[in-house]
Amino acid sequence: MACTTFIGIVTETMPAGLLPQIARGLRVSDGAAGQLVSVYAVGAVLGAIPAVMLTRGARRKPLLCAGLLGFLLANTATALAPDLLVALLVRFVAGAFSGLLWGMLAGYAMRITAPERAGRALAIAMAGIPIALAAGTPLGTWFGSTVGWRWAFAGSSLFTAVILISALILVPDAPGQNAGTRIPLLKVLRIPGLATILGVVFLWLLAHNLLYTYIAPYLRQEHLDLKPDLALVIFGVAAIGGIGITGMLVDRMLRRLTVASVGLFIVADLVLLATQGSKPFTILAIVLWGLSFGGSATQLQTAAGAATGEHADAAISMVTTAFNLAIFAAGAVGAVFVDGVGAKALPAVMIAFAAVALIAVGLGRRSAFRPGP
Structure with a gap:
């Protein structure tokens, strides 16, 4: 789960460090390329609440894996995007998957641990955020600047694939919210x-x-x-x-x-x-x-x-x-x-x-x- 939050932050912030390279690659201005960050946030804002409300009854492990698969496909599609419009559409979808994962990860982490350790479990799950800010995004920026921005997104997809397989093997499942207890x-x-x-x-x-x-x-x-x-x-x-x-x-x-x-x-x-x-x-x-x-x-x-x-x-x-x-x-x-x-x-x-x-x-x-x- 910490690796999932790491992937979420790197996916969100990596374009900011590679704006000149992305702009040149897609033949647009730096300002236009910067919208890859903005449209991701829009997807997260518009997607978080509806996604979580629609999936409240779903089992948590398949939902986690679906979110990771969404990140994998979105980063792969970004790496292959032929123009800015396709990249923006893909980034919006990635933001929506981000909204889903951020909305369910905390509850999931607390659900699979003893109540007296719920906060510590959440701290571990959220540890991916500062690690991504301290190392993940700078590393992605360096890698993209060295071998090309498309390879940076491809590398993120490869790492996501490893975490997806690990989640399938290692992470315990948890039930969704009982239908009788859901409120508007x-x-x-x-x-x-x-x-x-x-x-x-x-x-x-x-x-x-x-x-x-x-x-x-x-x-x-x-x-x-x-x-x-x-x-x-x-x-x-x-x-x-x-x-x-x-x-x-x-x-x-x-x-x-x-x-x-x-x-x-x-x-x-x-x-x-x-x-x-x-x-x-x-x-x-x-x-x-x-x-x-x-x-x-x-x-x-x-x-x-x-x-x-x-x-x-x-x-x-x-x-x-x-x-x-x-x-x-x-x-x-x-x-x-x-x-x-x-x-x-x-x-x-x-x-x-x-x-x-x-x-x-x-x-x-x-x-x-x-x-x-």
Whole structure:
């Protein structure tokens, strides 16, 4: 399952590192090639909730394997795409499969483990995210730059095939949700605590993606001698540490862990804001940023699962949708500041959004972010 989340992140982000090569290969502009990232996110936003709602009763293992097969076929088709239109259509479909997998993986991981270890199991499953950010995407970018972008997608397909075969052999099955316990989506949304959790997801992910999306112009406008790819590798390595800490603590102290993570995220932004132009302090801030954010997916999905119980799959599909909406919003909001007052304003904006998220976590003590078992 960790390899599945790894594949999902690499599939989503790899075009961003290979835009010039893809643009040349498809004979389009860099901006047009960049839509391969956008249309993937659109597919995830539009596909997550419907896919999860339609498959709530399906057994989990065949669903996992179907999602992996979808990634395999989509990446293979991208590698063979003759023009931009075909590539965009394939990427949209890949995004829809992403929405399905992100919506069901958390509930599946928690279902095949003992309840007292559900959070740790989810942390392991989500470990693929920071590993992909720290190593997978840079490796895919290097490989694609060396032998060609089509071979990078082909290599991703080969790795997916290996994981698909491993899943068929190793992963235990689990039943879907019983038909008698399913409730409409709007009733799931009205479960106490879920709306608060979704608000925290959107605000915290929006704050994060403001800098993650615009890290290159931020470093350039701050005149920092730090390459964006190195900055993201530092972030990814620190994020692995963050998810390790989360795995140890999330089952016992979810609320305090989430408060501490959002709080440390704000501290990282304050360091950026107070020491602009300093390379050592910027690296320190990136390390704190990675540590604070690495376990966010596990913390937020654990909170959604704990608040909604047997309706966790539907709830986590909403978390996935909120996540992708935050990516869209960060692109738009960040562009206003980067092209207007400058990227140096981003840490202040991040602090504002994260502070509201921290307040929401504090107010959600009763039903959203419970103190612990």
